[in-house]
Amino acid sequence: VSGDGDEARSVGSGLATWSGSFLEGVVREVTAPSDVLDLLGDAPKDLIVLMHTAGATTLSPLFGDIAGIVCTTGTEGSHVAILSRDFGIPCIVGTELTDADLDGRRVRMEPSGQVFVLDGA
């Protein structure tokens, strides 16, 4: 798979909560409130959040500034999936990653539920 001239390597898949086109962006991993604080006012335009809990309140102040979410837990009915649909944000829940070291890397989220690393693949 390639996109915009980049080589792409699959790093996992889960359940996509949207249909339509793919999304490319830069991943920032959120594991604690301090990660959210770091992103407030300094979020990249194409921010894709990687998170490991399916509750969405931690992301509360970021919704509206997020382009996409990859969550390693959760189902279609999880809070993060519900809110993603409300905000029209591509989201993949229950994602099993073969390479979890995605922080700062550019990825593509596909509506099939696949996640690809685009840089340094």
Added chain:
Amino acid sequence: MSDRSAQQVQDEFEAAIRQFMTERSTVIETTLFDLPTKIVLGQYCGYDVLPKVTAELERRVSAEELGRRRRTPGLTLALGLCGFLWIYLFGRLQRYLEAGWPDKEVDLGDQDEAAAVLTYWEGVARAYRADGSLVAGQTRDDGVIRCLDDDDVQRLASAALARGRVEDAGLVRRALAQMELYCFLIHGEQRDGIFNHGPYSLEDGSLLVVKELTDLQNPFMTWMTPERHLSVPRVVVPIVVKDVECWFDMFGTLYTEPEDYFPFVTGMEFLAGEELEPISLEQLEGLGQEAHEVQKDVFREMARWDERYKIQHAAVQYANVNYPLLELAGATQDEIRKVLIEPFEAAGEQYVEKARDDSGRLWEYVASGREPLFPEVKA
């Protein structure tokens, strides 16, 4: 007058809680707060304070009259009625578990007090629901919260149908979701202030459901300073849908089949403010933006609270969810502070360490599935 005994009220509520815990498919996981511990703290406070609040309510107004006053669109923190009894009964359970119940006989001398709370609550809930039951049944078949009189149902349905289908579903969903997140965050990651009710059947087979976002100008939680209030205290959204199944849990969560009900909406109106006046989509979007900005500010503060306050704030939060009962009974804000807010805060200061120590005991007991869930009420 009710023909239910206090024990029967407790049994009915316990059955609803068990069903709620079984049916609820999503669990709120969070990194901001230790929810199990802060819930235990709020419940300790409730066990101490809510019997006195009940006595104050009873002094002011009959349970039935208070229940009737609740039958109004846009009631602030409407989920608080179930919250009131939940907080008290779980707080009582915590005390009994601490004393060795159920493995040994325990009587904390609180039988009359517990009976008074249950009896008054039953009177309010019965008049509020007016269908013979006390709480929503949690499933597709019996998960109903019909708490409006016919005139209000017709008025809201007409308003929704007059406005018609949603012109910009994306904008509406984002704005409502922002306000829901605002409610979640300011209430310490709990859903106080978010309430839906219905379904109300309309003549043509459509259903009316009502989405309510209230407590948008909270007067009591110390972190909710005036600049963090939204520009309206409440938003009420009557929604008419066709060919959609709708049901509710006891705390007013709306479930639909199909889950995305927007394509089936035939009418939706947006009402805001004390008088519930119609607002434009631009105003709705503006409220969503306000909610978004405040969340950033509140989150920054909450994330920096020390570990003790991340639990202790639950005292005022759990007091807050009960304030509309006193307000409806005619109490002023100063009186509410004296009867409810300050006693909860004092209890929170007293119990914060205890909540940390005891949190595991409660949740282990609940998870064990042992019956009964709550100690008997003998009075």
